């Protein structure tokens with residue numbers, strides 16, 4: 007993108023939601039209350055795996071202030087949800103498969119009464135044997151968590167002949183990497199508010215990442231007409247993939263339908279930790295071979311992904327593990343075998359990075375190990391094998407569009423931190439007391455990640471722009487502002503084309519009753535797809551207002567120019583403001599733009615670490631279910647970051663923009679692993695890397 | 709959770725009277741930053757609460773001759789910012805600084821930190837090397853006890869029914885005294901201590917004397933490290949001296965492994981923090 011060429015795009019602009027977020031006037035889903043509303047609380051499973059013999063709600067119902075106690079018997083639909091495969095019960099029937107399974111739903115006059123009622127529900131359980139080791143899940147004699155067995159998804163791919171590749175190689179390195187389960191730890195735990203009107207129309211304001219899919223999931227689970235469900239989900243207090251799957255939505259719908267009253271559900275932090283999706287723990291074994299000159303010749307990958315109790319997005323995450331298992335490198339002989347399995351270990355699903363994170367930890371470690379064996383500069387090794395435009399790599403992804411991988415590598419090679427890394431490392435050996443006990447290492451890692459859902463999946467976005475009588479416009483966009491700033495970015499695109507100040511554009515976000523389906527707010531796709539749809543909508547809109555103006559001014563539309571909230575004739579003699587056009591138009595001026603994502607897969611950048619956190623499970627129970635024991639790094643832990651953008655415009659993105667939401671997070675962990683090795687000579691293959699692990703490792707080599 | 713009856717007396721006399729009357733049926737709260745968490749986590753509902761937070765008379769920091777006296781209701785924020793504390797007990801200001809977050813520091817009190825008797829309490833190691841004593845009051849009278857013997861185990865103290873801590877008292881550090889509090893948590897701020905080291909010593913003729921070292925989070929309660937202190941007694945500061953002291957302190961540290969850390973790490977870091985702190989306060993001081 008050429009900065010300076012545009013009025014709004016590429017400029018530092020105050021976020022459109024900055025003021026209302028700071029002054030509190032913007033309402034997040036958890037901010038919604040109404041007099042006379044019913045508080046919903048969920049009874050979670052007592053065991054990670056058990057049969058339910060019976061549920062007795064009588065005593066809970068007798069507690070004053072309890073409005074209703076619902077179980078699976080109150081659900082008329084399939085009582086199942088799941089983005090990919092509907093295998094998770096809204097309310098458990100005869101079995102629970104993880105500690106987060108919802109068993110009953112209480113509605114009460116206050117949160118406290120609802121909480122108290124939970125203790126009065128009597129569930130008769132018969133604990134069942136546990137499946138907690140994903141390796142066991144693959145065994146024939148394993149207990150089966152679902153009728154179809156324990157495998158959610160498996161993928162096998164071969165190209166060329168890896169055995170021959172290994173034979174002819176000069177170095178072969180083989181390691182097993184283990185990535186931990188992690189929590190999204192967003193600020194706002196899952197929350198929503200529902201009401202139902204006299205005609206049975208349900209309105210649900212909730213957190214989420216895709217209002218239209220949530221609407222479908224509710225309709226299907228409860229067997230309720232989809233057109234009678236309106237989802238409003240514009241602002242969510244953080245998500246990172248963790249609100250992609252259903253959380254509160256179906257429960258809210260159920261409670262509102264059963265009570266006929268406004269209802270609120272807001273998960274506690276502990277409830278969030280145990281019931282919601284996490285980043286997948288993945289074990290990846292890689293055997294990688296190279297020739298003396300650094301050419302990668304063969305690569306074998308074995309990946310086992312622990313999906314926990316239900317499918318949610320385990321399949322697609324596995325696809326991305328597999329797609330990214332070669333990193334951004336060309337390797338002629340490849341064999342990949344991957345499995346995603348069910349266990350009783352919580353539940354894992356979408357998480358920023360979506361499988362690519364885990365794959366890169368392994369691959370980027372392999373690259374450095376190979377470089378060391380060959381005595382090669384690890385960046386040169388990467389450059390040697392780097393994919394370029396026109397290449398087909400990985401499991402067949404084609405690099406159709408322009409991207410800047412080799413340019414980025416060249417840039418890194420020339421960077422002083424890399425060029426002078428020996429000197430920087432040794433700078434601490436100055437004998438001063440301050441530095442006496444310190445070691446420094448310099449690490450590098452790369453990553454590749456696409457914008458959009460990926461090849462073969464329909465991926466589109468749509469924007470509507472409508473002219474108001476006062477000359478302002480309404481912009482309707484169905485994606486969600488989860489904190490990433492995309493509503494501002496999208497408004498900038500519209501402002502640029504309409505040549506209208508940002509504040510004259512009213513943004514109406516995700517609302518199935520008002521906005522068009524624009525796909526998910528995931529997969530680094532929003533700025534790219536919704537941005538492009540908005541660009542098209544804005545162009546269509548400008549064409550429409552020119553038509554209206556042309557008729558009124560008695561000229562041809564082609565001679566008109568738009569700018570500064572008005573349309574003018576070429577000679578500047580005739581002009582109509584947007585407000586005048588709105589009044590002159592015979593029908594409301596409204597334009598749509600629809601954008602279909604053509605191809606995916608490109609990009610490279612860098613970002614922040616995730617080396618601290620881990621959900622600790624013991625026999626299917628979560629051990630750290632609060633933010634005082636699940637430690638999220640704070641801004642104090644964030645290092646100084648210098649970004650050196652290599653700007654190669656994306657021909658298909660709005661104003662050449664490309665999405666960076668995920669790709670910036672993927673290379674950080676392996677870069678730090680490589681830096682730790684550089685500093686102390688210990689190679690960590692398991693995340694997280696805590697100071698405790700470093701001390702233990704150093705004690706061993708002493 | 710049910711509503712809990714709360715009493716908020718305006719004077720100490722009133723508070724002590726209530727405490728005597730209600731006996732075991734009432735739980736004292738000051739900033740309530742520990743108690744609220746305990747109530748929420750263990751779902752244990754105390755029948756009634758005695759809220760001390762209106763007792764302005766117990767909120768002060770003042771010099772009494774060679775002593776610094778701090779009222780039990782004084783918050784960490786007040787301690788961290790107090791010019792008196794910064795001048796006369798800088799390590800206590802360091803300890804108060806590291807407690808939780810601004811919100812927690814504005815509520816949490818030094819009396820609560822001590823009475824909670826947690827081995828991870830940050831102000832306690834600092835107060836221990838300062839040789840602090842506590843003034844305990846009840847309707848029956850007043851007694852003065854050394855802080856060192858106050859906690860008998862995690863959450864257990866020698867406080868008798870009807871007694872409150874009203875004051876913490878310690879001799880001010882002299883101009884020739886050096887001190888520090890160093891600690892590690894799972895992140896830099898807003899985290900519970902994994903290990904903490906408090907240190908004070910007098911410089912006399914290029915040497916360290918009157919050395920006192922206390923360790924937090926490495927035993928069921930905050931402990932002193934007498935062997936390390938004895939080793940340092942009379943020594944000149946040097947990197948090798950600090951390293952040897954570290955090796956000794958590692959043997960005095962009796963840490964356990966839990967969700968936050970491991971025994972090895974904690975014991976080793978007790979040594980590392982001693983080195984870090986000594987390097988900080990000794991380096992550059994002439995003769996030491």
Ligand SMILES: Cc1cc2nc3c(=O)[nH]c(=O)nc-3n(C[C@H](O)[C@H](O)[C@H](O)COP(=O)(O)OP(=O)(O)OC[C@H]3O[C@@H](n4cnc5c(N)ncnc54)[C@H](O)[C@@H]3O)c2cc1C
Pocket residue numbers: 735736737738739740741742743744745760780781806807808809812815816817818819820821822823824828829830831871872873874898899900901
């Ligand atoms: C998010 C968070 C972070 C924290 N971080 C830290 C940290 O970094 N370091 C640290 O040391 N602590 C930390 N704490 C713990 C806590 O804030 C401190 O221990 C604080 O000093 C407690 O003081 P309080 O006044 O809030 O005590 P309260 O909770 O009111 O009381 C604690 C105990 O002391 C008793 N008590 C209180 N005052 C008196 C008195 N005058 N006489 C007799 N008994 C009394 C109470 O009955 C209770 O048993 C943290 C707590 C939270 C919630």
